[in-house]
Amino acid sequence: MIEIEARKQAPSRTARLDAVFAALADPTRRAIIERLSRREARVTEVAEPFQMSLNAVSKHIRVLEASGVVERHRKGRDHILSINTRSLDEVDVWIGLMRRYWEERLDAMERLLRELKKEHKLSPKERSKDRRHGSR
């Protein structure tokens, strides 16, 4: 029951996670994010290092804007792109949560292993048997 409740997220949050992860699943789009993370830039500046048409880069930029990762504002005649610094927060929280789950599991396994080792030490009969079977 708890698991089912936990999965019942507001649809908007789920949709946002879908869009951000899909936006990040492309090397050109990640390179654009890397560039904009250092400083904001004009569309033409962003497109410059890529060996593809301005139109192709613009399509990637539109995907990034739709996901909320990249924002656009006008400065005179220029379109300036920048990163929405909040956009990766939800993604970060989600990955952090998963990591916490499995780190807890790894900790539990480690504890179990330590207990087994301790039991092993407390049973010298078992140890001598091990030696006879040729363990180092």
Add this chain to the structure above:
Amino acid sequence: MIEIEARKQAPSRTARLDAVFAALADPTRRAIIERLSRREARVTEVAEPFQMSLNAVSKHIRVLEASGVVERHRKGRDHILSINTRSLDEVDVWIGLMRRYWEERLDAMERLLRELKKEHKLSPKERSKDRRHGSR
């Protein structure tokens, strides 16, 4: 030059990031990861809470396996699925790097703002002018 060098990653790392982000861009697949992060499970157990065919869930599981996020091993007649705890590390590193970039930028903006405030305080003429213009 530095930027171009930084973007020259081993193709395998880029491909892995593409695959993991694409795998995460679906709510069913994220729910499967959430479940498996708590404990390993049989394919049928994983499929159980979803209102879709076992075949449809199996397709999602295959995407997760191809991305390296989920692993499968056999225990007698059962196929057991588990999380590869290392799989999200690269994703985590990438997001952490982006975050570091823009946190540095936010810090720099904050320093600038603090300096501007200090300058403002050191110029009482400007302050009295402000007051006359009716700022609170």
